[in-house]
Amino acid sequence: MHERLPERRYVITTPLGRWRAVVADAGLRELSLPRRVVRDGWHPGRGGGKGSVPELRDQEGALGRRVLKALAERLDGKRTNLPWSDFDLSGRPPFFTRAWKALYAIPFGEVRTYSQIAKSAGSPQAVRAAGGACGANPIVLFIPCHRVIASNGPGGFGAGLDWKRRLLALEGRDL
């Protein structure tokens, strides 16, 4: 019981820093933001600590290639997206999963409120839980939790509002 399926951890170095990815045979399980943005004078591959996580490369298979390509294109301002079937969300809470699907349906460059997400996820009153789902979003960027704002303002963001603004800016959106 509680058998863990094989998961591989990688880093992806981009102009915006080192992203972390968790990949399983069933799909992408996690994609997380760099803790800090790369600045001039920062050298990928040193400093930063934990030296043991390998870089994700094209030869990691079709999924790896899609992830690398999609990430590079998105950071270049394009609308590229991964298919929902590339994600492995197994074992995640049902409401959160429905909420993430609702996020996934928000078009590039548009935003929705937490209450709209709650409604789309099938529990119009579960607004707080919608916020919880955003906070627990395992696949940043491609499941666009950054496109969810509060009814009265920008709302929050786990990695910091800085990142939320930055990701929205990539879509030509201001906060």
Add this chain to the structure above:
DNA sequence: ACTGAACTTAAAA
């Protein structure tokens, strides 16, 4: 088994 917190909201005080 409970409690509080988490990327909220709308309504009441």
Add this chain to the structure above:
DNA sequence: TTTTAAGTTCAGT
């Protein structure tokens, strides 16, 4: 303007 009650999930205690 501040307080409060309302889903879902999880980490503590």
